[in-house]
Amino acid sequence: MKKIWLIFGLMLGAALAACGGGAAAIAPVVPLAATSTAAAVNTQNVEKTSLPTSEPATCTVSSLQPTRTPDPYFPAPDPKTDWIQGPQGAKVTFLEYSDFQ
Amino acid sequence: MLGQLAKDFPQDVRVVYRHFPLPGHDKSLLATQAAEAAGIQGKFWEMHDAIFAGQATWTGMTLDQFEAWLKDQAKTLGLDQAKFATDLKSEALVQKATQATENGKKIQIPGTPFILINSRPYEGPRDYDNLAAIVKSIKLEDRMFKICPPMTIDPKKQYTATIKTNVGDVVVQLFADKAPMTVNSFIFLVKQGWYDNIIWHRVIAGFVAQSGDPSGTGFGGPGYAYSNEITTDAHFDKAGVVGMANAGPNSNGSQFFIAFAPIPDLDGQYTIFGQVIAGMDVLGKLTPRDPSAGNPLPEGSKIILVTITEK
Numbered sequence: 001m002k003k004i005w006l007i008f009g010l011m012l013g014a015a016l017a018a019c020g021g022g023a024a025a026i027a028p029v030v031p032l033a034a035t036s037t038a039a040a041v042n043t044q045n046v047e048k049t050s051l052p053t054s055e056p057a058t059c060t061v062s063s064l065q066p067t068r069t070p071d072p073y074f075p076a077p078d079p080k081t082d083w084i085q086g087p088q089g090a091k092v093t094f095l096e097y098s099d100f101q
Numbered sequence: 102m103l104g105q106l107a108k109d110f111p112q113d114v115r116v117v118y119r120h121f122p123l124p125g126h127d128k129s130l131l132a133t134q135a136a137e138a139a140g141i142q143g144k145f146w147e148m149h150d151a152i153f154a155g156q157a158t159w160t161g162m163t164l165d166q167f168e169a170w171l172k173d174q175a176k177t178l179g180l181d182q183a184k185f186a187t188d189l190k191s192e193a194l195v196q197k198a199t200q201a202t203e204n205g206k207k208i209q210i211p212g213t214p215f216i217l218i219n220s221r222p223y224e225g226p227r228d229y230d231n232l233a234a235i236v237k238s239i240k241l242e243d244r245m246f247k248i249c250p251p252m253t254i255d256p257k258k259q260y261t262a263t264i265k266t267n268v269g270d271v272v273v274q275l276f277a278d279k280a281p282m283t284v285n286s287f288i289f290l291v292k293q294g295w296y297d298n299i300i301w302h303r304v305i306a307g308f309v310a311q312s313g314d315p316s317g318t319g320f321g322g323p324g325y326a327y328s329n330e331i332t333t334d335a336h337f338d339k340a341g342v343v344g345m346a347n348a349g350p351n352s353n354g355s356q357f358f359i360a361f362a363p364i365p366d367l368d369g370q371y372t373i374f375g376q377v378i379a380g381m382d383v384l385g386k387l388t389p390r391d392p393s394a395g396n397p398l399p400e401g402s403k404i405i406l407v408t409i410t411e412k
Contacts, residue, residue, distance in 0.1 A: 057282040059249035059327035077117040086115030097121040099213040100132035
């Protein structure tokens with residue numbers, strides 16, 4: 001499972017909070033964002049009948065993908081100069097720099 | 102690889118190819134020119150695929166032999182051979198290929214292939230399953246919620262979830278009193294159909310069965326995250342304990358797991374929010390599936406529907 005985390009961590013880079021998976025093997029599942037998106041915090045305290053050992057639960061909205069700004073190194077795909085397969089409005093764009101040899 | 106993703110996700114995936122002919126490779130520039138020459142005749146991708154597919158054949162060739170091989174490919178692809186031969190060595194394409202090398206060096210591409218996913222450099226595994234999993238995870242963003250669920254449950258009431266799977270029903274008593282935010286979120290997601298028709302993506306005999314991610318990858322969440330609700334009187338001390346999977350204390354989302362056995366090591370780390378009261382035998386029929394064990398993975402058993410009863 002650590003491998004899976006690594007994949008996602010590499011993909012989303014510093015924009016997302018990394019998590020090492022920990023000793024317990026339950027999957028690290030939520031790509032919790034530490035993004036530029038302002039977080040809406042909704043704290044809800046609820047009476048409990050058993051004794052809590054943790055702080056009152058809080059909920060935070062997270063965003064998987066932070067807003068992108070233009071990148072001078074990797075310009076946006078341009079059909080005039082790039083070879084492109086797939087729709088312009090695709091949710092996922094793979095941009096590949098490659099050498100045939 | 103990427104072309105296959107574009108075919109398999111025709112509405113969701115776009116593949117952009119940029120040349121970076123590496124300076125140390127003797128046939129890189131000519132190969133680039135050949136792809137571009139084919140592109141002039143509308144068959145860039147066909148030549149692209151042919152060159153990659155034939156790599157083992159032409160790698161050891163001389164430049165002259167390689168040029169002849171490229172012309173053979175052009176013939177096979179039905180290109181105008183005379184035009185292809187002219188374009189292949191044209192000043193424009195020679196310059197274009199050379200410029201591509203310079204561009205790659207300028208922006209310090211560390212090697213090839215170099216991939217960006219939605220403008221972010223990606224250095225993880227490039228096998229199909231991993232890249233497809235990333236696509237599915239990003240697609241899930243469309244379904245994510247922009248707000249945390251409003252608190253609608255009454256912690257003093259009794260809630261029961263019936264998880265209808267393709268191998269039978271599992272009934273879970275929910276602990277609204279011990280984990281109100283968790284149960285509230287779970288019920289919210291049930292009502293939104295979040296858990297409908299998704300797989301048990303991680304089923305490890307003797308340990309846990311885990312689900313709750315519509316992407317089926319183990320990456321997915323609902324777009325919000327909430328903290329653990331750990332109490333003194335709930336423990337992973339028997340089979341059937343239901344916990345929230347997380348990536349740390351404040352990262353609970355939609356994924357949950359059911360313990361197949363006592364797992365005391367998990368105490369204090371994962372919110373316990375339910376207990377299976379019927380259907381442990383059903384859980385035993387779920388298709389074993391361990392994403393960390395490598396590919397390929399079986400399809401996975403499914404949750405068809407979850408329903409909630411309230412007393």
